[in-house]
């Protein structure tokens with residue numbers, strides 16, 4: 508009998524070897540901050556993407572701050588990004604005293620190029636596309652717009668490590684060679700947060716092929732500090748406590764949930780987004796460098812990326828085949844130009860609260876907080892973050908109806924079938 512829950516957000520990528528590695532690292536403080544693994548990871552990442560420069564930081568948030576600084580963003584400059592995003596993508600812009608301008612989304616929950624055109628002003632400086640949940644955005648249309656308007660393009664690849672896109676202008680010889688997301692723009696960043704494609708609980712990477720931006724990123728990284736020992740311990744404890752104490756008892760007399768609340772209260776575990784971020788502020792540990800211990804966790808996960816993403820694609824196929832007749836699936840269409848990796852599999856439902864409650868009663872936890880608000884988590888203060896209600900109608904509609912399904916490595920095909928069966932009986 509297992510009390511481990513099916514869940515979308517509770518330490519989703521962690522496997523046995525990751526837990527063992529984190530446990531060992533807790534007893535090796537000399538490996539925590541500086542170390543040779545950092546450069547090794549940056550080199551591997553560069554090679555994987557085919558990028559000239561890659562610099563690691565302690566989150567996607569820190570990586571975005573580094574890129575904004577490297578692009579010499581000034582107070583009042585406008586950064587255009589899509590509605591239906593996380594406040595973690597907005598707060599680095601606010602931290603630089605720049606102005607986020609929200610652009611509506613298309614049918615695949617990515618930036619709508621037509622709406623982008625209407626929102627560019629003389630103060631616009633940067634456009635940031637998102638590749639939501641691993642589905643590549645309309646890269647070429649948007650790149651054409653940024654080039655014509657003289658704007659920088661950033662790819663937010665927090666959800667899309669490994670996703671590919673086939674550019675139409677590619678030479679005949681390379682016609683079948685899709686390119687990885689993160690290689691189309693002036694600079695891109697990735698997240699290795701706890702529920703991303705690969706995870707070291709907190710981590711990120713900024714990449715570019717542009718020499719000036721690359722050198723600026725290098726300077727910025729040099730100036731940053733390593734996080735505190737306490738912060739590093741918090742992150743190392745995450746896979747350990749989750750997998751040895753919380754998840755095994757999650758559905759046993761609520762014991763696991765009590766442990767989780769207790770460890771969060773005692774600050775033995777970190778939260779992915781803290782309360783002040785809902786008000787448009789950033790905690791003091793951003794931006795900082797990626798410490799060596801978390802780099803070791805990231806390297807261990809990076810080895811598994813092909814298997815992780817193949818698994819996500821297989822599970823997504825199951826959802827598509829079984830659910831497309833009953834639900835609107837934003838990612839259901841066939842697209843020869845894209846190879847998405849489905850960090851989540853979104854569907855649109857009438858009443859997500861009702862369905863989530865039904866799932867919860869069966870010990871299945873699917874509320875990943877990517878719903879209810881065009882800027883998530885739902886507790887985000889839209890006014891403080893600069894979002895004008897009604898400015899992204901499609902994003903607001905999607906937020907009302909979206910329900911994300913898990914695709915991560917700890918979801919077996921049988922568990923996916925269980926979710927499918929419940930969903931088909933739910934509406």
Ligand SMILES: Cc1ncc(COP(=O)(O)O)c(C=O)c1O
Nearest residue numbers: 566567568593595596665698700
């Ligand atoms: C779309 C998006 N952009 C950026 C981020 C920031 O990444 P991180 O959590 O590593 O700071 C996140 C995740 O929180 C995200 O979902």
